[in-house]
Amino acid sequence: MTSRSSLFSIATLLIISSSLAGFATSNGAWLTNVPQRERERVNPYRDQPDAVAAGRRIYLDHCAHCHGNDADGTKKRPSLKSARVQQEATDGDLHWLLVNGNRGQGMPSWVKLGDPQIWQVICYVKSLH
Amino acid sequence: MDKERELELKLILGSNLRGWNISENFIAEKNLAGDPWEFGYAFGVSRPLQLAARAHECAFCPEKFQAGVEMYGGLGDTDGFGLHLTSQYLGPTVNWSAPHGMTVAFSPQFGLNGYSIPVLYRFSVSYEFEQFFSHFHRSGQ
Secondary structure: OOOOHHHHHHHHHHHHHHHOOOOOOOOHHHHHHHOOHHHHOOOOOOOOOOOOHHHHHHHHHHHHHHHOOOOOOOOOOOOOOOOOHHOOOOOOHHHHHHHHHHHHOEEEOOOOOOOOHHHHHHHHOOOOO | OOOEEEEEEEEEEEEEOEEEEEEEEEEEEEEOOOOOEEEEEEEEEEOOOOOOOOOOOOOOOOHHEEEEEEEEEEEEEEOOOOOOOOOOOEEEEEEEOOOEEEEEEEEEEEEEEEOOOOOEEEEEEEOOOOOOOHHOHHHOO
């Protein structure tokens, strides 16, 4: 394997993986796709005092780039302080969205974070109401 | 000047299961000068040292480190598919998610047969562009 072909492969993979990431979901249609069982899931970190602070750290590392440092949204990305996120969506709904993503609307899957960190970031987002 | 041109195809599969990251790659490579297709694979599992994040900022928290094991090697070519006459390696991997999106990885790899180099040391520094294409995407409002 030559270094040139390796570089080409890496560049191709970078472009493909980047194109699968990114973007935001804001039309709310995804909520109708959440199975009832997922919707009713309980956040195991909900009552843990450190979960919001830990979730904020994760949020700043991975989410703030699109949704803004204070989750107010950006020109292209929705606010996470909206009624849809804060009142309409359950913790289970948001967990489902973070695991599965909604690539048609630009929201990538964050399954790589693992369940505990996903629940922690949901704790933070829900604390913003 | 001789030019060596190769076509390389990679099937990259990854999944996350109960905190474990599992990756399986299959590689097919062809020298366009006419040599047969050559095949290879890589398989790895890894897991963060801690799944939940800590409340305070820290560069060396357990959740910033991933440990695992990786195995890779050749699978022969179209004239002889299989492990015969191929090099095979197995070794532990350690990744550190450094601040600002950098990842530092180290892995000693041990040759498993006579066609392998006895020990390889792999060291890498990488940067992931998260949501790179989001800058060009329409608003979903």
